[in-house]
Amino acid sequence: MIYFDNAATTIKKPDCVIQAVVNAMQTFGNSSRGSHEGALCASRTIFEARMKIDRFFHGYGAERVVFTANSTEALNIAIRGAIPGHAHVISTDLEHNSVLRPLYYMRDHAGVQIDFVRADADGNLHYDDFEKLIRPQTRAIVCTHASNLTGLILDVERVGRIAKKYDLAFIVDASQTAGAVPIDMKKMKIDLLCFTGHKGLMGPQGTGGLLLSDCVDIEPWKVGGTGVQSYLETQPEELPTKLEAGTLNGHGIAGLSAAIDFIEQTGLDVIHAKEQALMNRFYEEIRRLPQVKIYGDPDKEKTAIIAFNIRGCDSGKISDILSYEYGISARPGAHCAPRLHRALGTVSQGAVRFSFSYFNTEEEIDQAAAAVREICISSCT
Amino acid sequence: MIYFDNAATTIKKPDCVIQAVVNAMQTFGNSSRGSHEGALCASRTIFEARMKIDRFFHGYGAERVVFTANSTEALNIAIRGAIPGHAHVISTDLEHNSVLRPLYYMRDHAGVQIDFVRADADGNLHYDDFEKLIRPQTRAIVCTHASNLTGLILDVERVGRIAKKYDLAFIVDASQTAGAVPIDMKKMKIDLLCFTGHKGLMGPQGTGGLLLSDCVDIEPWKVGGTGVQSYLETQPEELPTKLEAGTLNGHGIAGLSAAIDFIEQTGLDVIHAKEQALMNRFYEEIRRLPQVKIYGDPDKEKTAIIAFNIRGCDSGKISDILSYEYGISARPGAHCAPRLHRALGTVSQGAVRFSFSYFNTEEEIDQAAAAVREICISSCT
Numbered sequence: 135m136i137y138f139d140n141a142a143t144t145i146k147k148p149d150c151v152i153q154a155v156v157n158a159m160q161t162f163g164n165s166s167r168g169s170h171e172g173a174l175c176a177s178r179t180i181f182e183a184r185m186k187i188d189r190f191f192h193g194y195g196a197e198r199v200v201f202t203a204n205s206t207e208a209l210n211i212a213i214r215g216a217i218p219g220h221a222h223v224i225s226t227d228l229e230h231n232s233v234l235r236p237l238y239y240m241r242d243h244a245g246v247q248i249d250f251v252r253a254d255a256d257g258n259l260h261y262d263d264f265e266k267l268i269r270p271q272t273r274a275i276v277c278t279h280a281s282n283l284t285g286l287i288l289d290v291e292r293v294g295r296i297a298k299k300y301d302l303a304f305i306v307d308a309s310q311t312a313g314a315v316p317i318d319m320k321k322m323k324i325d326l327l328c329f330t331g332h333k334g335l336m337g338p339q340g341t342g343g344l345l346l347s348d349c350v351d352i353e354p355w356k357v358g359g360t361g362v363q364s365y366l367e368t369q370p371e372e373l374p375t376k377l378e379a380g381t382l383n384g385h386g387i388a389g390l391s392a393a394i395d396f397i398e399q400t401g402l403d404v405i406h407a408k409e410q411a412l413m414n415r416f417y418e419e420i421r422r423l424p425q426v427k428i429y430g431d432p433d434k435e436k437t438a439i440i441a442f443n444i445r446g447c448d449s450g451k452i453s454d455i456l457s458y459e460y461g462i463s464a465r466p467g468a469h470c471a472p473r474l475h476r477a478l479g480t481v482s483q484g485a486v487r488f489s490f491s492y493f494n495t496e497e498e499i500d501q502a503a504a505a506v507r508e509i510c511i512s513s514c515t
Numbered sequence: 516m517i518y519f520d521n522a523a524t525t526i527k528k529p530d531c532v533i534q535a536v537v538n539a540m541q542t543f544g545n546s547s548r549g550s551h552e553g554a555l556c557a558s559r560t561i562f563e564a565r566m567k568i569d570r571f572f573h574g575y576g577a578e579r580v581v582f583t584a585n586s587t588e589a590l591n592i593a594i595r596g597a598i599p600g601h602a603h604v605i606s607t608d609l610e611h612n613s614v615l616r617p618l619y620y621m622r623d624h625a626g627v628q629i630d631f632v633r634a635d636a637d638g639n640l641h642y643d644d645f646e647k648l649i650r651p652q653t654r655a656i657v658c659t660h661a662s663n664l665t666g667l668i669l670d671v672e673r674v675g676r677i678a679k680k681y682d683l684a685f686i687v688d689a690s691q692t693a694g695a696v697p698i699d700m701k702k703m704k705i706d707l708l709c710f711t712g713h714k715g716l717m718g719p720q721g722t723g724g725l726l727l728s729d730c731v732d733i734e735p736w737k738v739g740g741t742g743v744q745s746y747l748e749t750q751p752e753e754l755p756t757k758l759e760a761g762t763l764n765g766h767g768i769a770g771l772s773a774a775i776d777f778i779e780q781t782g783l784d785v786i787h788a789k790e791q792a793l794m795n796r797f798y799e800e801i802r803r804l805p806q807v808k809i810y811g812d813p814d815k816e817k818t819a820i821i822a823f824n825i826r827g828c829d830s831g832k833i834s835d836i837l838s839y840e841y842g843i844s845a846r847p848g849a850h851c852a853p854r855l856h857r858a859l860g861t862v863s864q865g866a867v868r869f870s871f872s873y874f875n876t877e878e879e880i881d882q883a884a885a886a887v888r889e890i891c892i893s894s895c896t
Contacts, residue, residue, distance in 0.1 A: 332762060364848070380585040381711065464551065
């Protein structure tokens, strides 16, 4: 199998990640539950992971790194915790349902009003629109760092400046960028950074987190056992405990910690350059094919994604041919990005998405490009 | 290290569990995201796990098995989703904060009223009290299947009959019993069964779930991407998708699935008998020590837990001596069970909890009993 669905999850994990998970499964007690060897072993590894993640994203201290099961949980905590009822928020057409559905939930259950910065037919945003949409009731900007469909990377530093100028909470979904491009919470003026562990960070599934700046304090969403302050009827006020209830995924976090070591040792710039080179190699091959329409603006900064269609063919059909006839895994359909498909005009067709990882090879790219060429000639005619 | 904190997490996982996680980390795409080999591989394993779990707990179909990060998440979904605002609910003094704090949250944010069936000084409940506390506004009974402090197993079948008689939703926290004693949702008339994967089930941390009977339908709590019905603004109505947003912990679920295989192949009765024998061996050794006070009623059915104190000594001090001088991991303090500590009169002292697993040995028990004997003579005098 040649795997090009790394924007959904990276299938190839560094060996050190797998080894760290195995080691954790052989040695970990329950972190923050007791002071015996097994519990301390888990607690130490998890605290080290917090420190690494804080450093990796230029955060505001290890205690402001909250572990979650995935980016979706982090976004639910952030959006429901930071946006007051009846407030107005600004988001974008580029969002994944992990942002959209929590926002719609707040609209339907808490009277929150939402405006979206529109994407044009190339999937680009116009940054002036953020400022134009601000009203007296606006309390937050929620946006992705990069589209999971076209790969377009947003200038979050620019959006962050707007958020700060108007004293708005700035919530960023880094699901597509964590581990793929540098993220600096302070420079980008991000208040709540939501990330997942199993995509660009190359860690285990079941990991992710939320980083809080020092100027936000949000209400707990999940409540329960914390191993400390057991006589309090409410969740303890101290971070990260305030936002973490129940046993953490210590085994997964150990793997995530090793994954960050791998990225730092390899170099985020090296990883980014390789992924970009693979993407560009594929792009150069398929852009010449007259049957292929590629989505997104090729001149913009992008994560390693190419989304395209072949004539009017259903993206699911193309993806199935790639899978069953060529052993190539790509992702068709809507990619949980309904608003961007509307902007691109691809609601009924969906799009075929290739997303590349550091562990893909040029040979795989060439095979995939050859497969797309063959399909262009033979299929859907 | 001799590990006796298995009620917090089982440190020893069967080899097949570790191997299943490793295999998943080498082969899994993102389940329900695409139809390529990697995604299908994850989807198949996860669906098999749902089927096994459904069978294991005598549930209402694989699609009514919802995966969560832990029991706490399952309890938050169940309690917040099934109890309407301003309703009255009945719970017990035996509950863990994973039940109590979601209930208190509903009290503080949704006007829910709570009555607790009281525990006596031996940690026993009086079952008649459930029925006595029912009012016209009562909508649910929420109770643990076994105390995480004394190990007392509740007669949930009896409580379930009361719940059904009055048409109340019956929510059970099986954190301490899943994998340790048989659970039959139908026979016990459980509507919402919440379990964790990393304790008695011997699976990875970061796994757990919620099983729904066919007569409950609850609102989603976490919302986001589902890989299906992407143009819906709300969470899809179909279970399990309705209650599962974002990427599942596929790697962990693969391990949990293997753990259930291990339990079924070994025999739940064999596991239960061994754990009970280890507990009884320890109990028989330490109950003769005049300095030791054991909590809970020894005549009642219990999970493999012994909670005790040595004279008036702080439980944390005893636990530290066990850990640092004898290499024995036990758990002191409040165990997230504040109401039961109040009933037992151990709020300031806490209690030392030994909890046993199938992988503990008689030699470990004998070493631990000898250590407790020595501490009785030498310490806190």
